Amino acid sequence: MPDELKPVKVSEIVKDITKSFDSSITTAWYSNLLGFLSGSKSFYVLLIISGIVVFVSAMAGANAVNIGYRHAYGLSREVVFGILISTYIFFAVTSTGISIVSSIGHVFGVKDFMPIAMRSVFLAVATLFAGFTVIFLDIENPFRMAIYNAISPNLTSNIWWMGTLYGAKLVFLAIEFILLLIAYNKLAMYAGLLGLLSGVAAISNLGAVFGMLHGREFWYGPYIPIYLITSAIASGCAAIIFFTYLGYKVNNEMMDKPMQRAMEVVGKLCTLMVAIIMFFTAWKIITGFVAAPGKVEAIKAMLSGPYSFNFWVFEVSLGMVIPFILLLWSKGKNINMMFTASTLMIIGIFIMRYDLVVVGQIVPSYHELGVNEYPSILTYRPSFYEIMVVLGGMGIVAVSFLIGERVFKGHKSEIH
């Protein structure tokens, strides 16, 4: 009788499953799925799907421009920052985080971090570019921005500093990537340093866009700029693990020893940062109970109100607690577990940025007057067009990542 027709023994199946548990937390079917994803056919399938997503989102964005953002997006007079701004923050902060983590290696010379350098720089540029495209479709007059940012700057405006510094960072990182490609490592180090400095300055200004608005009590204070830098490192670590793992799967290669070591240290850094941001979040909530009435309302909405599901399930569980446990458990060695943790973290952090932006606006300005027009917290729901634009941004990251993997042959660098 041929092999396929041999009756399957249950004990053998059990043995297979238990064997797979030794190597990863996942079962055999998951490994098979990843095996499929490693082939070159799957690469093109993914590339085409991402390309279609980008194309469709571009059409949706063009239509949104056509009908006007008041009709296309779910924004209102009181809630003007929605999922587009939060996606931009997500991408920009991830980009900064990636550049910070990788700069530990190729700027500050820590050898364990060096293998991730090239992919990280490429990803930092790609995610920041995706963030820019997303916000391009939120700003009402984006072309005026390019002109008047240059000729009529307002040095007290955090948005101006953020825009300028992120633009500078994009340029510096692009230069650094090119220099790394042609192996001018010393110059690349300087470019990287400049990119790092402008990135850190930019992200603190991004936080200060919210933190310096005294009228919005949920945002006001030095917390958001500081928190964002820490959260950037955490999400940067997560993104590096995520994309490195996927990169190796897409190229159907095994990680070599230095890369495994790099993953280990990045994972451990991630664990530390997640622990820190858990404390940040806890104290923000606790001090929120004794803060100004507007902030108390917002915190209540997050803990037990309409945003409690977002907060407890996505931000706390998926974004912090479960990845923390998984990363500790993996001890930096179990790459599959770390990949799962980083995926969950990315999803959780994306929703966390959304909560940050939206919850700050749901308490109306005149809430304390006790007027009938503003009896309760405001609502916001992302519209179809906004979701399409967000998917488009993610599609841009996917496309550039996939193409980058093939074009730059897995970002192997000779930095020692």
Add this chain to the structure above:
Amino acid sequence: MKFPKLDLENLKKENSDSVSMVERREFLKIGLVITGVFAGGTILSAISNMNKVYASLEEAAEKYPYKPHYSMMIRQNRCIDCERCMEACIITNDVPEYGYRTMILQRDVPDAIGQKREFIPVLCNQCNNPPCVRACPVKATYKDKQNGIVMVNYKKCIGCKVCVMACPYNARYFNEEKHSIDKCNFCFDTRLSKGEKLTACAAACPAGVRIFGDLSEPDSEVYKLVHQIEKPVWVIRPEVGAKPNVFYMKG
């Protein structure tokens, strides 16, 4: 550090009888030291540097940095929500129906004795320390150096709407026809620059709720109402620190 010896047992209680008239006058003048606004006994709105002391009210008035220093006093107890001010504003300034420049809010207090509802008009407060001006990346919004009105340059606005977020009074909105942010500018381009003395809303109010005028002019009604301490005068959300130029009273 050495502490002075205090004879706590025998300290005499000082009450206001022992303050001489000269001292009282000096004290009251300190209220005006911060150039600008003496609002019902409380310094609610500071305009420029606080170090100057003025010998008399007239000198203080001369030193107001804006000439004319446009302000509005809203006598809240007289508002009856006839909404003629809103209609006048919409007609004068082409305000689209999805937005507003000025609005009447209603506050119901069911447990109150007597009157159980009140109407509160709100508009751009033309702050002396405007958060929107600080936040705009391209200086599309600015505080006019002559008259203190916070203006919008419709050509420069990029529509990032961070000024909408920054404003503590929900006074700004995005106008699709102008494709830029819009807000109340005390009818400067439509009335004041053409010689009118009052804004459209102040002219339309039948109950004398909105008193508009030049705060630096001692003869103006705004000046007289702001610089009295018999009836309380307040501003909305003083804790934000924006130092608004629109005052509220019940009188």
Add this chain to the structure above:
Amino acid sequence: MRKTHLQISSLPRIKVRDKLQQEVSPSTSSGQQWCHGEPIEPWIPYPPIKDFEGRQARNDELFQKIIFIILLIASVILFFGVNQTISAKVSHGGDIVYTKPVKSVIFSHKVHAEDKGLSCDMCHSGLFDAVALKVQKKSDFNMESLYKGKYCGACHNGQIAFASNTQCARCHTGVKGYSAYEKTKPEKIVTSGPEGLIIIGKGDSTVKFSHEKHTKSTMCGDCHSGMFPMNKGKARMTMEEIYQGEFCGMCHNGKEAFSYTNCSKCHKDIPVPKTDLIYTTKGVGHVKFSHDFHTEAFGCNECHKKLFVMRKGGSKMKMDAMYNGGFCGSCHNGNIASNVTDCGKCHKDM
């Protein structure tokens, strides 16, 4: 081939009606089989009708179907009929919504008339006409007039009620209040006036006036716009004035409502004597005057009170006066009725 459980075509065709017949009158053939060899109880939503002799009514099924449909239609009609809003009957004018000169002030009669217990004539005796929103057409209906004591300011001057230059928003509900009021679709108030009967007059000639009957077809202002003050007993009216079209005569002139000649419609207590009036005169036959006969053709006021006092023996009648057109002679002059010279017509037993 597998056996079928039920072979329908082989079963006898039974009509339900026949089945009913068979169940009720078992003298017919034994119960037929339908399924599984068991007779089935026919489901009847109602028991079968029997007539007085015990026989089953014919076409009882059809008959009962008809009854069922009639009941269904009746319940549908009742449902939709009963769903009408039942209007509240009040003795005051409900909510008056003023929109001029500013929108809006909602005047609540309930607060003033019911809660505060003010009487109608406190306002409706010169300050306000009893016609809703008539006053806002006046050009001086503004706050200055109120401060001078006109309109609402007559009471809202600080002494009787809060001053009209204080607590503005206590009366002014604004555009928002107007929109909210319109949205709530206030229930229709039927102003039926004060309950009970208003007693007018004394003694036999009292009239009991019912507001309820009148407000079915009139508005407050139809009567209470100057002619009748809203205060019981204030209006002093005489029948002469009524004949001239004042007071009740405004409508009760035969055109808008029944004429004032129908005395007994209002003056219910004045008895029209049923028995004939016998006038005895020395030397001639007595005269039998029949009210029945005369009131068939004439109203009370054709004779009373200009010719005859409404009291037997009250008018001292003389034949000379009659010949000259007085008393009976005003009609019995040969033109309207038989001449008074025809003695035997009235003086019987001559």
